[in-house]
Each structure stands twice: as C-alpha cells, then as structure tokens.
Amino acid sequence: MINKQSASNLIILLSPRSKTPWRSGFNRLKGQKAGRSRHTIRILQTDLHCSNMPVYKLRYFNNPRRGRAELARLILHQAGVEFEDIRFPHSEWPAIKPSTPFGQVPVLEVDGQVLAQSNTIARYLARKYGLAGKNDWEQALADMYADNINDLLNAAVPPFMEKDPVKQKEMYEKFMAETIANHVVLIEKQLKKNNTGYLVGNDLTWADLAYYAYFSDFLEVKFGSAFLKDAPLLKALIDRVKALPNIKKWTEFRNSKYPEEN
Amino acid sequence: MVHYKLIYFNLRGRAELARLVLQHQEIVFEDFRFEREEWPKYKAGTPFGQVPVLEVDGKPLAQSNTIARYLARQHGLAGQNDWEQSQADMYVDCIHDLIGGTRPIIYETDKDKQKEMFQKFLQDVVNPHLQKVEQQLIKNGSGFLVGKSITWADLAYYSFFSPMMERLGEAILDSTPHLKKLVAHVGNIPQIKKYVETRPKTAL
Numbered sequence: 029m030i031n032k033q034s035a036s037n038l039i040i041l042l043s044p045r046s047k048t049p050w051r052s053g054f055n056r057l058k059g060q061k062a063g064r065s066r067h068t069i070r071i072l073q074t075d076l077h078c079s080n081m082p083v084y085k086l087r088y089f090n091n092p093r094r095g096r097a098e099l100a101r102l103i104l105h106q107a108g109v110e111f112e113d114i115r116f117p118h119s120e121w122p123a124i125k126p127s128t129p130f131g132q133v134p135v136l137e138v139d140g141q142v143l144a145q146s147n148t149i150a151r152y153l154a155r156k157y158g159l160a161g162k163n164d165w166e167q168a169l170a171d172m173y174a175d176n177i178n179d180l181l182n183a184a185v186p187p188f189m190e191k192d193p194v195k196q197k198e199m200y201e202k203f204m205a206e207t208i209a210n211h212v213v214l215i216e217k218q219l220k221k222n223n224t225g226y227l228v229g230n231d232l233t234w235a236d237l238a239y240y241a242y243f244s245d246f247l248e249v250k251f252g253s254a255f256l257k258d259a260p261l262l263k264a265l266i267d268r269v270k271a272l273p274n275i276k277k278w279t280e281f282r283n284s285k286y287p288e289e290n
Numbered sequence: 291m292v293h294y295k296l297i298y299f300n301l302r303g304r305a306e307l308a309r310l311v312l313q314h315q316e317i318v319f320e321d322f323r324f325e326r327e328e329w330p331k332y333k334a335g336t337p338f339g340q341v342p343v344l345e346v347d348g349k350p351l352a353q354s355n356t357i358a359r360y361l362a363r364q365h366g367l368a369g370q371n372d373w374e375q376s377q378a379d380m381y382v383d384c385i386h387d388l389i390g391g392t393r394p395i396i397y398e399t400d401k402d403k404q405k406e407m408f409q410k411f412l413q414d415v416v417n418p419h420l421q422k423v424e425q426q427l428i429k430n431g432s433g434f435l436v437g438k439s440i441t442w443a444d445l446a447y448y449s450f451f452s453p454m455m456e457r458l459g460e461a462i463l464d465s466t467p468h469l470k471k472l473v474a475h476v477g478n479i480p481q482i483k484k485y486v487e488t489r490p491k492t493a494l
Contacts, residue, residue, distance in 0.1 A: 147379075165349075176338060214338050
C-alpha cells in the first residue's frame with residue numbers, strides 16, 4: 029500500500045525503450061539530456077525496510093490487550109508505519125524485565141536502541157510521523173492533553189484494583205460522576221474554544237488519538253455513552269477518530285484477534 | 291521578549307522543575323505563588339482545574355511536565371536531537387512516576403503507617419529504580435543522563451533526590467555514586483545554588 033512514508037521510497041525512472049533502460053533512467057536522474065526515443069515512466073517501489081525506515085519493535089504484555097501500549101499502536105497504524113507488535117505472556121516477564129531500561133513495559137526498540145515510558149514512546153512516534161502538532165506551541169498543547177489522559181489512566185487504577193465487587197462498583201460510580209464528569213465539562217469547553225473539531229490546531233494529533241483511546245475504547249465500551257450526553261463536541265471527536273480508515277481497520281482487526289477479557 | 295507567568299501554590303511541588311529550567315537558563319519569569327487558602331480564587335481560571343499553569347504571553351499551558359518540556363525545548367535544555375529529547379522525556383516520566391508514588395504516603399495521616407509506607411516505597415520502588423539509572427549513567431558515560439551535556443532530565447533527578455537527601459541523609463545515594471555525583475554537580479551550578487539558597491523555604 030502506498031502511503032506518505034512509502035512515497036518517499038518511490039523511485040521514478042524515465043527510461044527509453046533501450047537495451048539498458050535502467051542506465052538511461054539513472055542518467056536522466058543525473059540530469060543528462062533525454063534520448064530521442066519515446067520514454068516510458070516506470071515506478072519502482074523500494075523495499076519498505078530500506079535504509080531510511082527504522083525497524084520498530086513494540087514490546088508489551090499480552091494482557092491487558094490495549095493498556096499502556098495502545099496509544100503507540102494507534103499512532104503507528106494511523107501513520108501507516110510497519111512495526112512488530114510483540115505481546116508476551118506474563119510468564120515470560122521475569123526473563124524480559126532485566127533487559128528493559130527501568131524494569132517496565134511498554135518499550136519501543138528503534139533499530140535496536142530502546143525507549144521506555146508509554147507517553148515518551150507515543151510522543152516520539154507522533155513527532156516523527158506528523159501527528160504531534162504543527163509548531164512548538166501546538167506540540168506543547170498536544171503534550172498537555174496526553175498528560176491529562178495519563179492522569180485519568182492513573183485515576184482509574186484504584187477502582188480497577190479493588191477486589192470487593194460492591195466497593196468497586198461504588199468507586200467506579202464516584203469516578204464517573206466526579207473525575208470523569210468534571211473533566212468532560214472542561215474538555216468540551218476547550219474543544220468549543222479551539223473550534224476546529226480537533227483538540228489542537230486544525231488537524232489530527234496524537235492528543236485526539238489519546239482521548240479516543242480513553243473515552244471511547246475504554247470508558248464508552250465499559251460504561252456506555254451516557255456520560256457523553258452533554259458533550260457533543262467530545263462525542264463528535266471520538267466518532268471522527270473511530271471512523272478514520274486506518275483506525276477503523278486496526279480496531280476491527282484488533283477486536284477480533286485480541287478481544288478484551290473484561 | 292516572551293512574558294512567562296508560572297502559577298502555582300507557594301510550594302516546590304509540581305512547579306519546581308519548570309522553575310529550575312528557567313533559573314538554569316537565567317530566563318526572567320513571573321514566579322506567581324499563592325497560599326492554599328487562595329486556591330478557590332484561581333482554580334476556575336485554569337484550563338483543567340489544576341496548577342501549575344504557565345502563561346506564555348497570556349496563553350495558558352497546563353500540566354507540569356508539559357510546561358517544563360516546553361521551556362526546556364525553547365531554551366536549549368531538552369537534548370541535541372529527537373532521540374536525545376525522547377531519552378530526556380523518558381527520564382522525566384520516571385521521576386513523574388516516583389512523585390506519583392509519594393502521593394499516598396504524603397496523604398497518610400497515621401504517622402507510623404506513613405513511615406512504614408515510605409520505607410516500603412524506598413525499598414520496592416526507589417532503590418530498584420536507582421540501580422537502573424546508575425547503570426544507564428555508566429552506559430552513557432558523560433556524567434549526564436542524556437548525551438554529553440545537562441538536560442532538564444538531570445534537573446528532574448536533582449529536584450526529586452536533593453530534598454530527599456536533605457531529609458534522609460546523603461547516604462541514600464551511596465550505592466549509586468554516579469547519580470550522587472550528578473545530583474551534587476547540579477546543586478553546585480552557580481545559578482541553581484543561588485536559586486536554592488534564596489527560594490521560599492516550603493515543606494513540599
């Protein structure tokens with residue numbers, strides 16, 4: 029599939045119908061005068077793993093199926109970048125742990141060098157593939173929204189970890205009625221102020237993907253859409269992300285190949 | 291000249307890293323601090339009901355690490371290239387996690403339980419992390435966490451471990467001499483030393 033990244037790998041050769049078409053083509057590239065014979069345009073697609081494309085390996089547990097690695101996956105899929113989506117069973121963790129920089133996953137290997145911390149990984153990929161914002165200020169705004177989601181992910185941990193089902197239900201209800209409801213009001217205000225349908229600037233950034241991953245992939249799936257009833261702009265944003273061709277393709281594949289356990 | 295106004299409680303807390311970045315680069319800024327009782331007055335004016343907030347020519351930016359990263363990038367403390375910038379981000383995220391780990395301890399009202407929680411935190415979370423960071427420092431070989439010169443990542447480690455050393459004694463970093471040396475080095479940088487000596491003395 030030809031996408032923005034692979035376009036840079038296309039070599040367009042103009043070759044006369046001669047015995048050595050490639051040489052003539054290269055001569056043309058070098059700026060020599062075209063021959064008199066008719067030319068045909070040939071498009072070569074080079075191997076996507078040629079020198080300018082890094083080899084990415086994303087390592088995470090196989091459960092949770094999305095967890096702290098999903099934002100990086102969404103960015104890579106949206107950008108159409110190939111990567112190895114490694115998911116290992118928890119039984120293998122003691123062997124893998126010492127090889128990580130800080131004893132944690134996800135980690136991203138980029139041509140063998142290792143980067144840790146989920147948001148750092150996501151930001152690195154977003155910046156590399158045009159999903160980070162168009163200037164320093166927009167990049168900072170996108171960072172800010174991603175940090176919000178990180179806080180919300182952390183805030184969901186105590187109810188998630190609660191073993192008593194009655195207490196857990198109570199904690200989740202409080203979480204939705206207070207933490208989530210308050211944030212939804214504030215984010216709706218920001219979306220209204222920005223007035224482009226996106227969180228940052230006038231185009232998709234990883235901030236939108238982060239909000240989709242949390243509010244739709246996590247909360248909407250778990251609790252339904254009632255909490256979005258007074259947030260039409262946030263609802264429109266997550267629906268917009270959901271419908272992006274690359275996101276849609278990935279989530280459909282992922283949901284069948286790696287269904288969530290709960 | 292861009293006008294910076296950093297808005298936070300009169301605490302080091304989540305604003306101190308941004309302050310250290312600005313102080314290190316000797317950037318003039320408005321260090322706006324308010325007391326806890328005044329918080330309701332300022333809360334509604336923030337983007338997400340939280341501080342710190344950095345106003346850049348009046349435009350607000352929230353989230354402590356985002357603010358510090360923005361300032362580091364604007365003023366040459368973020369790393370020399372994309373990879374170094376990400377390495378620095380990674381280390382600051384680690385400190386962010388450690389700060390998060392201190393929260394339940396700080397809020398624990400039972401003093402004995404608090405002491406126990408803190409010991410467990412040091413043993414189970416902080417010390418293993420220190421060993422990993424020491425390995426990374428040795429591997430990097432420059433004395434700094436990232437590349438060959440100081441970045442906001444070094445300031446973040448200083449900001450977290452220096453107060454801890456003051457409270458618990460310098461020996462807590464004895465098993466990680468490279469990190470101990472780095473923290474001491476940052477503390478001795480003239481503009482940092484002067485700032486630390488003159489900043490408001492606060493519990494957190």
